[in-house]
Amino acid sequence: MDVTSIQFIRVRDAVKMSKILLHSICIFTSIGSFLLWVIPPFVTQNQTVRIGSLLLGISLSVTGLISGYKLKQHDSLYKALDLAEKTAFNNYLAQETYLPELGSTEAAHIYIPENEATYPDETLKPEILPEGTSTSTSEEFSASLILEVGREVSKGSSDSFIIQEVLQCKGRKYQQGKIQLAEIKSIIEELNSAQYREV
Structure with missing residues (x-):
């Protein structure tokens, strides 16, 4: 004062x-x-x-x-x-009471324990597709994308919905999405036929 x-x-x-x-x-x-x-x-x-x-x-x-x-x-x-x-x-x-505590909490946030540096890095494993699929299509489409398209096809979703929502091909990319959807459907058919052969 x-x-x-x-x-x-x-x-x-x-x-x-x-x-x-x-x-x-x-x-x-x-x-x-x-x-x-x-x-x-x-x-x-x-x-x-x-x-x-x-x-x-x-x-x-x-x-x-x-x-x-x-x-x-x-x-x-x-x-x-x-x-x-x-x-x-x-x-x-309030300043005299809480500011020292805030300073200690900020210091605790800044402090990094040494144990965090000793954790082993998780190795990323590539997604493996069955041998029946071609190498060009397996490199172009991921397994998660193929599974998502297969799930929507099994639900009975329309091709336009899959192209726009799953493949994210809207506007000028719609024709490209149709080609990608046809290729993914062929991959799904090959996978299904490969499973039937194994059975």
Whole structure:
């Protein structure tokens, strides 16, 4: 908290105390002027004292009420300052509490254990197709693509759906997709015939 904020808080507290002091003066002056008019020990026959005390009490009461009303208009400012002060204090406590933990968690994320470097790399095995298929088609189409097309054919999906959704041949590539679909269907037929022969 900077020096300006501290000075402003002191002025705010002083204004609050002056407001309370003004109300206290108004109350005691009103009571005193009332005593001079009513209670016999304080009653005097001097009209100057009586009228002066009455005017003094009225003037002090009116001045105090007006000053208190003017000061009350700044209550929203005082509440906003109190809220800002509490928020700044809570933010300070949160930073002091959680920032060290965040720093340790970031360091834990950056740290890489040595065991990760010792894991053996998984070797990728090529997809093997039966010998009945030609080498050109086995290199051009993967087994997963052939299986996906075979699954859609067994479902009864239309050729246009397979070309556009499975082979991703849309627009100008549609004719190329038809050729690829015909080749894949021939591969599937060869695979089926090879399985029947083995049985």
